[in-house]
Amino acid sequence: MDATVVGPAAAGPTGSEAPEANRISHPLRPGRWLAAGVTALVLVWLGWTVAINPNLHWDIVADYQFDRVILDGLWVTVQLTVASMVIGVVLGVVVALMQVSDSRILRTGAMAYVWFFRGTPLLVQLIFWFNIALIFPEIGLGVPFGGPKLITWETNTLVTGFVAALLGLSINEGAYMSEIVRAGLRAVDPGQQEAAAALGMSRTKIMKRVVLPQAMRIIVPPTGNQFISMLKTTSLVSVIAGADLLTVAQRLYLTNFEVIALLIVASIWYLVLTTVASAGQYYLERRFSRGFGTTVPGTLRGRIARNLRFSGSAR
Amino acid sequence: MTAPMVRCRALRKSFGRLEVLRGIDLTIERGQVVCVVGPSGSGKSTLLRCLNHLEEPQAGRVYVDGELIGYEERGGRLRPLPDARLRRQRESIGKLFQRFHLFPHRTALENVMEGLVAVKGVRAAEARRRAGELLDRVGLADRAHHYPAQLSGGQQQRVAIARSLAMSPKLMLFDEPTSALDPELVGEVLEVMKDLAASGMTMIVVTHEMGFAREVGDHLVFMDEGLIVEQGPPRDVLAAPRHDRTRAFLSKVL
Ligand SMILES: Nc1ncnc2c1ncn2[C@@H]1O[C@H](COP(=O)(O)OP(=O)(O)OP(=O)(O)O)[C@@H](O)[C@H]1O
Ligand SMILES: [Mg+2]
Numbered sequence: 363m364d365a366t367v368v369g370p371a372a373a374g375p376t377g378s379e380a381p382e383a384n385r386i387s388h389p390l391r392p393g394r395w396l397a398a399g400v401t402a403l404v405l406v407w408l409g410w411t412v413a414i415n416p417n418l419h420w421d422i423v424a425d426y427q428f429d430r431v432i433l434d435g436l437w438v439t440v441q442l443t444v445a446s447m448v449i450g451v452v453l454g455v456v457v458a459l460m461q462v463s464d465s466r467i468l469r470t471g472a473m474a475y476v477w478f479f480r481g482t483p484l485l486v487q488l489i490f491w492f493n494i495a496l497i498f499p500e501i502g503l504g505v506p507f508g509g510p511k512l513i514t515w516e517t518n519t520l521v522t523g524f525v526a527a528l529l530g531l532s533i534n535e536g537a538y539m540s541e542i543v544r545a546g547l548r549a550v551d552p553g554q555q556e557a558a559a560a561l562g563m564s565r566t567k568i569m570k571r572v573v574l575p576q577a578m579r580i581i582v583p584p585t586g587n588q589f590i591s592m593l594k595t596t597s598l599v600s601v602i603a604g605a606d607l608l609t610v611a612q613r614l615y616l617t618n619f620e621v622i623a624l625l626i627v628a629s630i631w632y633l634v635l636t637t638v639a640s641a642g643q644y645y646l647e648r649r650f651s652r653g654f655g656t657t658v659p660g661t662l663r664g665r666i667a668r669n670l671r672f673s674g675s676a677r
Numbered sequence: 678m679t680a681p682m683v684r685c686r687a688l689r690k691s692f693g694r695l696e697v698l699r700g701i702d703l704t705i706e707r708g709q710v711v712c713v714v715g716p717s718g719s720g721k722s723t724l725l726r727c728l729n730h731l732e733e734p735q736a737g738r739v740y741v742d743g744e745l746i747g748y749e750e751r752g753g754r755l756r757p758l759p760d761a762r763l764r765r766q767r768e769s770i771g772k773l774f775q776r777f778h779l780f781p782h783r784t785a786l787e788n789v790m791e792g793l794v795a796v797k798g799v800r801a802a803e804a805r806r807r808a809g810e811l812l813d814r815v816g817l818a819d820r821a822h823h824y825p826a827q828l829s830g831g832q833q834q835r836v837a838i839a840r841s842l843a844m845s846p847k848l849m850l851f852d853e854p855t856s857a858l859d860p861e862l863v864g865e866v867l868e869v870m871k872d873l874a875a876s877g878m879t880m881i882v883v884t885h886e887m888g889f890a891r892e893v894g895d896h897l898v899f900m901d902e903g904l905i906v907e908q909g910p911p912r913d914v915l916a917a918p919r920h921d922r923t924r925a926f927l928s929k930v931l
Pocket of ligand 2: 721722723852
C-alpha cells in the first residue's frame with residue numbers, strides 16, 4: 363500500500379513512457395521477503411514429498427486417470443451438477459417470485475419449502491429420496507385424495523439412484539437459490555418498476571425485461587459459487603449409489619485396494635471441473651454487469667469486454 | 678368543443694390515516710403547460726401518480742383526453758379497468774422522474790427503444806431508427822451507445838424524455854425533473870422541455886424552477902396540505918399571490 367503510484371504513471375500502460383513519470387524508490391521490506399521465502403520452501407518440500415512418496419502410486423494414478431469407468435463417473439457428475447443446478451435455479455426463481463407475490467398463500471408455501479429443505483441435512487434428504495418407495499410404493503396419475511388412478515408405476519423402478527440424486531440435489535438447491543434470487547430482486551430500485559409501468563409494460567414484462575436482468579448482477583456471482591460447490595456436493599450421492607465420480611472411484615478401490623491412488627484420480631478431476639467452472643463464472647459475471655461497470659465502448663478495455671461476452675446475447 | 682386534456686374532480690388519496698390529497702379539482706386544456714409548486718409533503722408527487730393510476734385514489738375521478746383513468750363506469754358503478762386497458766392508458770401518459778429511472782442495463786438507445794419494442798411491438802430495426810431520431814431531438818445522438826452510468830444527470834434526464842416521447846404520449850408528467858441535477862446541468866433539460874412545450878405538448882411540471890414557470894408555464898398551481906390553494910397565470914400568481922400561504926412559500930423559494 364505504501365508504494366501506491368500517484369500521478370501520470372497510474373494512468374495506464376502508456377503512463378511509464380510519459381515524460382514526467384514518477385521515480386519511486388520502493389523501501390525494503392525484510393518481513394515480506396522472509397515470509398515469501400518460507401512459503402516457497404514449504405511448497406517445494408510438499409511437492410517433493412508428494413512426488414517421491416512410494417505410497418502415493420503415481421503410476422497407478424496415471425493408469426486410472428482416463429479409465430473408462432472413471433470417465434463414466436465423471437460424466438455422471440457433470441450431468442448431475444448441470445441438471446440439478448438448472449432445476450434448482452428454475453425452482454429458486456419460481457419460489458422467489460412466490461415470496462414477493464401479493465398472495466399470502468403463495469408466500470406461506472414458499473416459506474415452508476425454504477424452511478424445510480434448508481433446515482434438514484442434504485445427506486438425509488438424499489437417503490430419503492432413495493428410500494421413497496418405503497413411503498410411497500407406487501406412484502400414479504389420477505384423481506387426488508384417494509380417487510381412481512389412471513396409471514401407476516412401481517416407485518423403485520422410477521426412482522433410480524440417479525433420479526433420487528437429481529431430486530435430492532435440485533430440490534435442496536432450489537431452496538438456497540430462492541434466497542439468492544430474492545436478495546437480487548430486492549436490490550433493484552423500485553423506481554425501475556415504476557418507470558417501466560409508466561411506459562405501459564405488463565407485470566410479466568417488467569419482471570422479465572427490467573427487474574430480473576438487473577437482479578442477475580446480484581444473483582450470478584453467488585450462483586456461480588453454488589455451481590462450483592454443487593460439483594463437489596454431488597459426491598454425497600455416493601451413499602445412494604449415484605454412479606458419480608466418487609462412487610465409481612470407491613467401487614474400483616474396493617476391488618483393487620488402491621484407495622489413495624483412486625481418491626487422487628477423483629480429486630484431480632474435481633479440481634479440473636472447479637477450475638473450468640471458475641473461469642466460466644468470471645465471464646458470466648462480466649456479461650451481467652453491463653451498464654454497471656466503467657467500460658466505455660470504443661476504448662480498448664471496452665472492446666475486449668465486448669469480445670469476451672457470450673455471443674448468444676439477445677441485444 | 679373538445680374535452681380538456683386533463684379533468685380531475687374531487688380527487689382524494691390517503692395512506693392509512695394520512696390524507697395526502699383532500700379534494701383536488703383541476704382542468705388542463707390541450708397544449709397547456711401547468712406548473713405545480715408547493716412545500717414538501719403537500720402531495721404534488723402523489724397527484725401525478727394518481728393521474729396515471731400508479732396510485733389508486735380513494736375518491737374522485739381523473740379524465741385524460743375525455744377518458745376515465747383506471748376505471749370503467751357501468752350502471753353508475755366504477756370497476757377497475759382490465760390490466761391491458763390500464764396499460765394502454767399509461768402508455769399515452771409520459772412520466773419523468775426526479776432520479777430519471779433509466780434502465781441501467783441498457784444503453785441510451787436501448788432505453789428509448791424499450792417501450793417501442795416491449796409495449797408497442799415495433800420491430801427492432803424500426804425501433805432503433807425511431808429511437809435514434811428521438812435521441813437526436815434531445816441532442817444526444819452521439820451518446821446512443823453509452824450506458825446511463827456513463828452519462829451526466831442532465832444527459833440521463835434527456836434520454837428519459839426521449840424514452841417517454843417514443844410512446845407518442847398526449848400528456849407528459851414531470852416530477853421535479855431538474856431537482857437532482859447540478860445547477861449547470863439544469864439549463865439543458867429545461868431547454869428540451871421548452872422545445873416540447875413549443876411543439877404543443879400538454880405538460881404538468883412539478884418544479885421549483887420559478888423562472889421556467891414564469892417563462893414557459895401557462896398556468897401555475899400552488900398546493901399545500903393536499904389542496905390547491907391558489908392557481909392562475911404564473912406571472913399574476915408569482916407577482917401578486919392572494920393567499921398568505923402562497924406568499925409565505927414564494928418568499929422562501931424566490
Ligand atoms: N406510499 C406512501 N405511503 C405512505 N405515505 C406516503 C406514500 N407516498 C407519499 N406518502 C406521504 O404523503 C405525503 C405527500 O407526499 P408527496 O410525495 O406527494 O409530497 P410532495 O409534495 O411530492 O413532496 P416533495 O416536494 O418532498 O416531493 C408525504 O407526507 C408522504 O410522506
Ligand atoms: Mg415529490
